[in-house]
Amino acid sequence: MSKTILIDTSRCTACRGCQIACKEWHGLPANKTYQVGWGSHQNPQDLNPNNYKLVRFSENLDNGVVRWNFFPDQCRHCEIAPCKETGDMYIEEAIVQDEKTGAILYTDKTKGFSKEQFEEIRESCPYNIPRRQEQTGLMVKCTMCNDRIHNGMPPACVKSCPTGAMQFGERADMLKFARERLAVLKKDWPEAMLADPDSVNVIFLLIDKPEHYHKYAVAQANIGPLTKQQFLATLARPFKAMKG
Numbered sequence: 001m002s003k004t005i006l007i008d009t010s011r012c013t014a015c016r017g018c019q020i021a022c023k024e025w026h027g028l029p030a031n032k033t034y035q036v037g038w039g040s041h042q043n044p045q046d047l048n049p050n051n052y053k054l055v056r057f058s059e060n061l062d063n064g065v066v067r068w069n070f071f072p073d074q075c076r077h078c079e080i081a082p083c084k085e086t087g088d089m090y091i092e093e094a095i096v097q098d099e100k101t102g103a104i105l106y107t108d109k110t111k112g113f114s115k116e117q118f119e120e121i122r123e124s125c126p127y128n129i130p131r132r133q134e135q136t137g138l139m140v141k142c143t144m145c146n147d148r149i150h151n152g153m154p155p156a157c158v159k160s161c162p163t164g165a166m167q168f169g170e171r172a173d174m175l176k177f178a179r180e181r182l183a184v185l186k187k188d189w190p191e192a193m194l195a196d197p198d199s200v201n202v203i204f205l206l207i208d209k210p211e212h213y214h215k216y217a218v219a220q221a222n223i224g225p226l227t228k229q230q231f232l233a234t235l236a237r238p239f240k241a242m243k244g
């Protein structure tokens with residue numbers, strides 16, 4: 001059974017502690033950021049090789065009321081990962097899955113992918129996550145803090161969250177907790193939902209329409225022909241935690 005992160009967006013205050021903790025743990029440098037001309041408090045504007053985690057800000061007008069939604073974006077660590085399925089067609093084990101945690105990991109072998117192959121891998125990701133270091137060709141993204149987990153610690157972003165918006169644990173426990181929390185939130189937020197819980201190991205609990213957070217808040221069907229069938233099969237998989 002894999003490990004799972006649950007991100008309850010109803011508790012997120014956009015403090016960006018998780019974004020900074022991720023950079024700190026992975027020793028990632030700062031980016032030059034911009035406020036003027038971009039019109040958003042979100043910074044930086046997108047995931048990049050120096051940001052495996054990005055708190056996205058989205059403003060929406062709902063019946064005359066402005067709603068400001070926050071979405072701490074990162075790799076979902078798919079149960080069957082389209083990026084790995086696509087990468088395996090070109091270089092075996094450049095992208096691997098940790099048997100114990102379920103984390104999808106990009107190894108040094110990813111430097112061997114051509115730019116075109118990288119673009120194909122990126123396009124196969126239903127959440128638009130993979131990024132590539134221009135100078136080295138290394139593919140990068142969230143690692144689930146696999147090194148920390150193997151040493152008995154939670155992911156850095158989870159550890160840093162001051163509001164309890166992020167939880168980490170065994171997949172079955174997180175799924176059970178997510179369903180219970182969803183039932184509570186549904187009373188005040190009828191549109192509350194879990195984003196693709198049967199197929200990913202980073203599960204978002206949303207209280208508004210997915211498109212009111214981020215284009216890729218739920219899986220987009222931009223995935224390659226060889227992996228599409230497999231990915232959809234995981235979406236159709238019975239929700240085991242609910243049956244127990």
Ligand code: SF4
Nearest residue numbers: 075076078081083125
């Ligand atoms: Fe790969 Fe994208 Fe799934 Fe992450 S979210 S494991 S990058 S396919």
Ligand code: SF4
Nearest residue numbers: 022142143145155157
């Ligand atoms: Fe960053 Fe680790 Fe959180 Fe992934 S799990 S976003 S690598 S801190």
Ligand code: SF4
Nearest residue numbers: 012013015016018161
């Ligand atoms: Fe939201 Fe927690 Fe991240 Fe702060 S640390 S932005 S509250 S998920």
